[in-house]
Amino acid sequence: MIEERYELALDRIRLMQTEDTVGEPYKDYFKKMAEFVLMLDELRTELLDGRYQKLELDELRKWNRRLYQDVLPGQYEKSYANPDYACKMLGKESGQILGMLYAELRGAVVYVFEGKTEYLAILYELLIEVYNQFEEEPDPKAVRDTFYWYASDYCDVFLADRIREQVLPEESFATDLIMNSDLTDLRYLYQFGEYISENEWKTAEHLNSLPEETIRKMADVYTEGYRIGFVNTGKDLSKKSVVNIRYILGFERVVKKAIENFEKMGLKPVIYRAAVSVLTKRQHIKIGYYGAVANKQYEYDHKDDQALFMDKKYLERKLEVMQTTYEHHKKEAAGFAGPACIDMFGEEPFEPEVKETVAKLSKSQEEMILQYDSRQSQMVNQYIKGEERSFTIIAYPVPEIGEQYEEIFDEIIRINTLDAKLYEKVQQTLIDALDQGEYVHILGTNGNRTDLNVQLHPLNDPKKETIFENCVADVNIPVGEVFTSPVLEGTNGVLHVSKVYLNELQYRDLEITFSNGMVSEYNCANFERELENKAYIHDNVLYKHPTLPLGEFAIGTNTTAYVTAKKYGIEDKMPILIAEKMGPHFAVGDTCYSWCEDIKVYNPNGKEIIARDNSVSIRRKEDVSKAYFHCHTDITIPYEELGSITVITKDKKEITLLKNGKFVLPGTEILNEPLKNSNK
Known part of the structure; x- marks a missing residue:
């Protein structure tokens, strides 16, 4: 039945190339869409008869480029996937909706590789329905309605399958490829269907050059960090059956070893692909496994496409499908242990172009999305309890980082495996000083305008309680930070950083003002117009919330990582995972303990960490929808921009921890050794 639907749709699309039933300016668009679909059918035929799998590497690369060439820089300027071009050629209303349709159709690339014929039939039928409407008098509203019903009707396919992929290990397309491929033959990379750039194949090539012992070491620190995360928070890993591995293509040799390690636990x-449909993806953010991003501007341009059709009824429909699917798989969901992520860094920082032609959420839609996110998170927490799950994350560089890639890679392996016990001892010295404080004063220098007081939780029993967590290498690898959930009331001042890279976007002169722990003002210098700067932060740091709390204050202690970044000139390319260990950092959004604040956690010295809540998260006791923001973005001040961090006690005594980028608290001077060596 599905195959028949597919063939019928394909026959109709073939006619689009020769028919003359759609007038200008739309004729060219539909011919291009037909060409794209027929190219995918050609690919599908080669995959089904086994020819594709036998192609030589050069032929596979040609196929890969052919599949993605329309959105690659240089081609994108005249692609209907580009809102500017689509709106110029087709008019704004039609251009936006047809551009979204093309972006949705592009998801068919990966569906072909995964053998999802039903998905292909659904998408092609959508294209035909829209085409039929343009054979008559074009009506953008009617087309929008068509897309709306596509999204609403097929939620129970796309969204339900998405949830199943997240909890069912038998949904194993990627796992099968990783475990059954010859990873020394780089042709395997082209079987995933993702865009493959030099970063992916050179990463795989480099990993293939490393001895088995190094691969094992990389896998062990990753999987052991995951296990220790459960131990340190008193969570029972034996109750769990599934781990979600998220990574970027090229790291398969490490992932394969990690799978073996996890199986011993x-x-x-479950290794699911980053979503490609407007029904399932979260803006431009990649959650899952993926290859190269063919064009980050393309992804950014389409991040809010759902604004063109989304309403409250549609979001309710999504929640119904989620509820039904989770309920059907509640046993499997309860066995979900959490994500284990291998991140990458080293790409050129991306600053998006702001376009007037892209779809934008209205204020009412933004409010709907925030409510939806809240209800969705509550639902997920009902089936995958926050107090029972954990995570880990580790990061490695990609070849794009520069000519010294292999040397940097070795340095990052060293950083990821630093002596946790040494850091634990030194960090405890910092915590002992911080525990005496009423608040902490952070002051910038060298042009950094930070001047911020962070209020600390009071201790009832300092012998048994502590304010800061002593974070070594478990869930957040590498070692190197102490952190707390600040008291919001009394937390006031300005946080400023000259340049920072957050969630793959670069910010220049980012400045955030806090009033009683909540964001009250913000700006940056990315764009000429202040309005665009504020919108950039509102969309990508505040995630469209009117304000966010200061959910975390931390002091990074990994001066080795800092020196490495300076040595190779890669400070702006370091991921937040490592960058947050390279100076004090501040997270806007939820605390580090969201959804599990009531679980008692302890430092290695046995003291309970009592600063797990703030005045926002505690609202969960009355109304959980008002307690969480479902985001947490870390912003780090680099050591060279740090004037001082000073603990102020109740009796106004000052204890200086860092001054002019150096640790000055007695017992922490060893952290300056890498800094000294770098100056020689």
Whole structure:
């Protein structure tokens, strides 16, 4: 039945190339869409008869480029996937909706590789329905309605399958490829369907050059960090059966070894692809496994496409499908242990172009999305309890980082495996000083305008309680930070950083003002117009919330990582995972303990960490929808921009921890050794 639907749709699309039933300016658009679909059918035929799998590497690369060439820089300027071009050629209303349709159709690339014929039939039928409407008098509203019903009707396919992929290990397309491919033959990379750039194949090539012992070491620190995360928070890993592995293509050799390690813990892998449909993806953010991003501007341009059709009824429909699917798979969901992520860094920082032609959420839609996110998170927490799950994350560089890639890669392996016990001892010295404080004063220097007081939780029993967590290498690898959830009331001042890279976007002169722990003002210098700067932060740091709390204050202690970044000139390319260990950092959004504040957690010295809540998260006791923001973005001040960090006690005594970028608290001077060596 599905195959028949597919063939019927394909026959109709073939006619689009020769028919003359759609007038200008739309004729060219539909011919291009037909060409794209027929190219995918050609690919599908080669995959089904086994020819594709036998192609030589050069032929696979040609196929890969052919599949993605229309959105690659240089081609994108005259692609209907580009809102500017689509709106110029087709008019704004039609251009936006047809551009969204093309972006949705592009998801068919990966569906072909995964053998999802039903998905292909659904998408092609959508294209035909829209085409039929343009054979008559074009009506953008009618087309929008068509897309709306596509999204609403097929939620129970796309969204339900998405949830199943997240909890069922038998949904194993990627796992099968990783475990059954010859990873020394780089042709395997082209079987995933993702865009493959030099970063992916050179990463795989480099990993293939490393001895088995190094691969094992990389996998072990990753999987052991995951296990220790459960131990340190008193969570029972034996109750779990599934781990979600998220990574970027090229790291398969490490992932394969990690899968073996996880299986010894009783965990089977779920490795799902980053979403490609407007029905399932979260803006431009990649959650899952993926290859190269063919064009980050393309992804950014389409991040809010759902604004063109989304309403409250549609979001309610999505929640109904989620509820039904989770309920059907509640046993499997309860066995979900959490994500284990391998991140990458080293790409050129991306600053998006702001376009007037892109779809934008209205204020009412933004409010709907925030309510939806809240209800969705509550639902997920009902089936995958926050107090029972954990995570880990580790990062490695990609070849784009520069000519010294292999040397940098070795340095990052060293950083990811630093002596946790040494850091634990030094960080405890910092915590002992911080525990005496009423608040902490952070002051910038060298042009950094930070002047911020962070209020600390009071201790009832300092012998048994502590304010800061002593974070070594478990969930956040590498070692190197102490952190707390600040008291919001009394937390006031300005946070400023000259340049920072957050969630793959660069910010220049980012400045955030806090009033009683909540964001009250913000700006940056990315764009000429202040309005665009504020919108950029509102969309990508505040995630469209009117304000956010200061959910975390931390002091990074990994001066080795800092020196490495300076040595190779890669400070702006370091991921937040490592960058947050390279100076004090501040997270806007939820605390580090969201959804599990009531679980008692302890430092290695046995003291309970009592600063797990703030005045926002505590609202969960009355109304959980008002307690969480479902985001947490870390912003780090680099050591060279740090004037001082000073603890102010109740009796106004000052204890200076860092001054002019150096640790000055007795017992922490060893952290300056890498800094000294770098100056020689």
